[in-house]
Amino acid sequence: MSPVTDHAAVRFFERVHHVDFSALCPGAADDRARLLAVCAALEISVREARDLVCPPRLHRWIRRGASAVTVDGYRLVCDGRTVVTTTVAEKRRRPPRLRQGGGDLHMCGVYDLR
Incomplete structure (x- = not known):
């Protein structure tokens, strides 16, 4: 069984593949429709x-309790072992900071290693 909700699937097609739901299904009242x-x-x-x-291949990470999984330019946001929504993954890279420590310069910070 897939951990993806109807809402997450709709957001995937809307945000990642730019599907215009107002043109495709103007009378749809809910995400299932x-x-x-x-x-x-x-x-x-x-x-x-x-x-x-x-x-x-990503189901095991979600079953293990991942809060978010980034794949192929989009992010799956998870809650309670279920994918609840999908967003476009923005690159949030900070320039590395240098800090002085014991005579050497050390790199510190958070890196996105994609």
Whole structure:
């Protein structure tokens, strides 16, 4: 069973693939109807759509309690072993800071090693 909610799948197609839901399904009242409209337009099943959002190779990280997983330019935001939404991963790189310590300069900070 996929850990991806309907909302996360809809946000994936909206934010990552720029699907215009107001044009695709103007009368959709909820995320399930929007997801079904995307699946019909792409001629895929709901399961295949969820696997596009979160490939099966990532399921174990989510089951282990990851709070977020970044993959291929987007971020899966997780809560309670479920993917609740999808955002575009922004590069938040800070320049390294130098600090003096014992005569040597040491690098410190947080790095994104993608």
